[in-house]
Amino acid sequence: MPAKKGTKEQMPDWSQYRGILVFVEQRNRVPKSVSWQLLGIGKKMATKLKAPLIALVIGDQVGEIAQEAIYYGADRVYLCEGPELKDYRTYPYSRITLNLIRECKPEICLFGATATGRDLAGAIATHLPTGLTADTTQLDVEPPPSRLLLASRPAFSEKMMATILCKKYRPQMATARAGVFEALPRDPSRTGEIIRIKNEIRESEIATKIIEFIEEKGKVHLEEADVIVAGGRGLGGPEGFKLLKELAQELGGEIGATRPCVDVGWISHDYQIGQTGATVRPKLFIAAGISGAVQHTVGMQNSEVIVAINKDPDAPIFQIAHYGIVGDLFQIIPALIREAKKRKAAKQHGASLFRS
Amino acid sequence: MLHIVVCIKQVPDSREIRIDPNNNTLIRQGVPSIVNVYDLHGLAAALRIKKEYGARVTVITMGPPPAVKSLKECISLGADEAILVSDRKFAGADTLATSYVLTKAIQKAAEEWGPVDMVFCGKQTLDGDTGQVGPGIACRLHLEQLTYVGKIIQIDLKKRRVRVLRYLEDGIEAVETNLPVLITALKEISPVHRASLSGMIRAARYKPPVWTTASFSHVDYNQIGLKGSPTIVGKTWVPKVRKVEGEEIKGETPEEIAIQLFNKRNVQEQLGWL
Ligand SMILES: Cc1cc2nc3c(=O)[nH]c(=O)nc-3n(C[C@H](O)[C@H](O)[C@H](O)COP(=O)(O)OP(=O)(O)OC[C@H]3O[C@@H](n4cnc5c(N)ncnc54)[C@H](O)[C@@H]3O)c2cc1C
Numbered sequence: 001m002p003a004k005k006g007t008k009e010q011m012p013d014w015s016q017y018r019g020i021l022v023f024v025e026q027r028n029r030v031p032k033s034v035s036w037q038l039l040g041i042g043k044k045m046a047t048k049l050k051a052p053l054i055a056l057v058i059g060d061q062v063g064e065i066a067q068e069a070i071y072y073g074a075d076r077v078y079l080c081e082g083p084e085l086k087d088y089r090t091y092p093y094s095r096i097t098l099n100l101i102r103e104c105k106p107e108i109c110l111f112g113a114t115a116t117g118r119d120l121a122g123a124i125a126t127h128l129p130t131g132l133t134a135d136t137t138q139l140d141v142e143p144p145p146s147r148l149l150l151a152s153r154p155a156f157s158e159k160m161m162a163t164i165l166c167k168k169y170r171p172q173m174a175t176a177r178a179g180v181f182e183a184l185p186r187d188p189s190r191t192g193e194i195i196r197i198k199n200e201i202r203e204s205e206i207a208t209k210i211i212e213f214i215e216e217k218g219k220v221h222l223e224e225a226d227v228i229v230a231g232g233r234g235l236g237g238p239e240g241f242k243l244l245k246e247l248a249q250e251l252g253g254e255i256g257a258t259r260p261c262v263d264v265g266w267i268s269h270d271y272q273i274g275q276t277g278a279t280v281r282p283k284l285f286i287a288a289g290i291s292g293a294v295q296h297t298v299g300m301q302n303s304e305v306i307v308a309i310n311k312d313p314d315a316p317i318f319q320i321a322h323y324g325i326v327g328d329l330f331q332i333i334p335a336l337i338r339e340a341k342k343r344k345a346a347k348q349h350g351a352s353l354f355r356s
Numbered sequence: 357m358l359h360i361v362v363c364i365k366q367v368p369d370s371r372e373i374r375i376d377p378n379n380n381t382l383i384r385q386g387v388p389s390i391v392n393v394y395d396l397h398g399l400a401a402a403l404r405i406k407k408e409y410g411a412r413v414t415v416i417t418m419g420p421p422p423a424v425k426s427l428k429e430c431i432s433l434g435a436d437e438a439i440l441v442s443d444r445k446f447a448g449a450d451t452l453a454t455s456y457v458l459t460k461a462i463q464k465a466a467e468e469w470g471p472v473d474m475v476f477c478g479k480q481t482l483d484g485d486t487g488q489v490g491p492g493i494a495c496r497l498h499l500e501q502l503t504y505v506g507k508i509i510q511i512d513l514k515k516r517r518v519r520v521l522r523y524l525e526d527g528i529e530a531v532e533t534n535l536p537v538l539i540t541a542l543k544e545i546s547p548v549h550r551a552s553l554s555g556m557i558r559a560a561r562y563k564p565p566v567w568t569t570a571s572f573s574h575v576d577y578n579q580i581g582l583k584g585s586p587t588i589v590g591k592t593w594v595p596k597v598r599k600v601e602g603e604e605i606k607g608e609t610p611e612e613i614a615i616q617l618f619n620k621r622n623v624q625e626q627l628g629w630l
């Protein structure tokens with residue numbers, strides 16, 4: 001029957017496309033945590049769609065990562081190994097991923113919004129071709145029958161959010177920011193299938209050669225920290241961060257900063273949290289001398305517990321804080337350091353005694 | 357001589373965009389248009405190669421006629437030619453459709469001024485903010501692709517190899533590949549110099565060639581504009597600040613406050629003290 005005017009647009013038959021594919025990124029056999037975060041959000045969506053969660057692991061001797069992917073939620077893992085796949089290079093990685101997508105036809109493909117993820121996803125989306133939404137911070141699916149990916153991302157310097165849809169092409173693709181989504185707890189009792197795929201590309205066919213990789217060792221990875229003690233302009237100078245560092249060390253965490261502190265050189269950009277810095281979701285976030293501008297809070301508002309210390313009771317940061325302390329950070333922070341030290345000492349002492 | 361194409365986009369300076377709190381819409385009025393910053397750095401890198409190795413630099417933008425302003429800026433900085441690719445039928449393009457049209461334009465530039473050895477794009481745009489157009493072009497033209505390049509170390513014209521540094525989240529990668537290549541530029545790739553007087557004079561007189569759908573020997577209308585764009589914008593909204601029912605921790609002394617805070621069960625839990 002011809003579709004009548006005014007009736008719903010006829011959708012192509014996508015019934016062959018099922019499942020959510022997550023590209024698992026690694027460097028030197030160390031998986032990137034964004035991959036597990038993608039499996040976490042992928043699992044939620046796969047459950048809604050009653051579809052499998054699939055992972056793709058590419059590298060040299062990365063079988064263990066494939067196993068890990070199962071522990072983090074994948075039902076099925078495709079594993080492609082070879083010495084020429086040790087480092088990411090666009091040509092071999094994109095060919096392998098493309099072939100897999102064409103063969104196993106996932107309805108959704110997710111990549112980290114990292115240099116590697118963006119490089120790879122951009123190439124693949126053009127090859128297929130299909131739509132690709134960059135840098136998403138919210139992902140959801142419409143339940144069947146539409147099974148549409150609702151890929152939302154900030155726009156206009158985080159001032160707006162937009163949901164991007166890809167109705168007429170499959171798979172639907174997105175890259176997602178690191179640190180935004182939550183990984184499932186690692187569960188070594190989880191089982192799944194690992195399927196090896198062959199790499200057909202020889203080293204001689206790859207024009208690009210990696211000369212060397214200089215890891216930035218001292219580089220902080222705020223995304224991985226469980227506790228972050230962050231400071232803003234209220235610190236008044238670089239010395240303020242020494243104080244925060246002391247508290248962070250007592251609590252087993254890292255320090256973080258707002259942009260103005262970075263701009264005037266109190267601390268390096270590696271520590272910046274927010275729109276133009278890292279997105280973090282630690283278990284505990286302590287904000288000291290931070291007003292709570294939206295460009296900062298987008299990067300930390302998903303922290304488990306937020307403590308704000310500010311001498312201005314009307315500072316917007318208090319609106320998102322679970323615990324607010326109105327006061328001078330130069331009095332509060334040293335008191336927190338002393339108290340934390342006390343408790344640690346007491347705990348060590350206590351551990352050696354019998355408890356009733 | 358090398359032929360380098362630089363893709364630039366004129367964008368609203370998104371830092372200047374405000375939200376109207378009454379109706380949650382964007383206030384675009386009075387927002388200045390600029391050349392996307394990363395693209396300017398890409399152009400600067402191309403001009404440096406021109407100086408060092410000799411090259412012809414062609415700038416291309418797809419956009420509405422006011423983008424001529426940005427093309428003239430590129431001429432003033434030292435580009436040899438700056439093309440406006442503009443047609444109503446191109447409007448509404450997402451990154452897939454954009455990379456299709458830019459690919460057509462690069463191919464045409466190659467026909468006019470010789471084979472293209474390097475294409476520069478910015479790391480990403482300030483408005484689209486995807487970083488997908490560069491890889492899209494590389495894929496369509498079968499170019500080697502080097503993204504997030506912070507430094508060009510050397511170009512070996514005989515072997516037709518280029519060596520660069522890519523600045524990644526976890527470190528710096530030194531990598532080498534064949535020409536022709538597509539590079540996406542970070543700010544670090546080259547500082548942007550000021551226009552010379554002769555450049556400004558040339559720019560003032562310069563009239564960018566305008567290429568429309570009719571300028572290309574073959575255009576697949578299903579691949580351009582809205583029709584060629586798989587992604588569409590669903591809803592947009594202004595994010596609300598996540599308000600939590602916070603609790604104020606009060607005390608006579610900082611010590612008291614510290615004790616109270618660390619007595620909170622969920623704080624102890626998150627710290628792993630339990
Ligand atoms: C395009 C764009 C991108 C941006 N990206 C980011 C980003 O990624 N990250 C980011 O952080 N910002 C970013 N910003 C900047 C952001 O808008 C704010 O300007 C910034 O977050 C404010 O930093 P702050 O809270 O440290 O400083 P302020 O707003 O100056 O706040 C300082 C606070 O310290 C308090 N204070 C002062 N002294 C004390 C004391 N002794 N004890 C306790 N409290 C005290 C004050 O009451 C005040 O609330 C961006 C801005 C733009 C336009």
Ligand SMILES: Nc1ncnc2c1ncn2[C@@H]1O[C@H](COP(=O)(O)O)[C@@H](O)[C@H]1O
Nearest residue numbers: 363418477478480481484486487488489
């Ligand atoms: N309309 C356009 N015209 C010319 N170049 C563009 C256009 N859109 C994007 N680009 C190039 O592609 C890069 C990445 O853009 P985007 O994928 O939109 O973030 C930009 O920095 C430009 O170099």
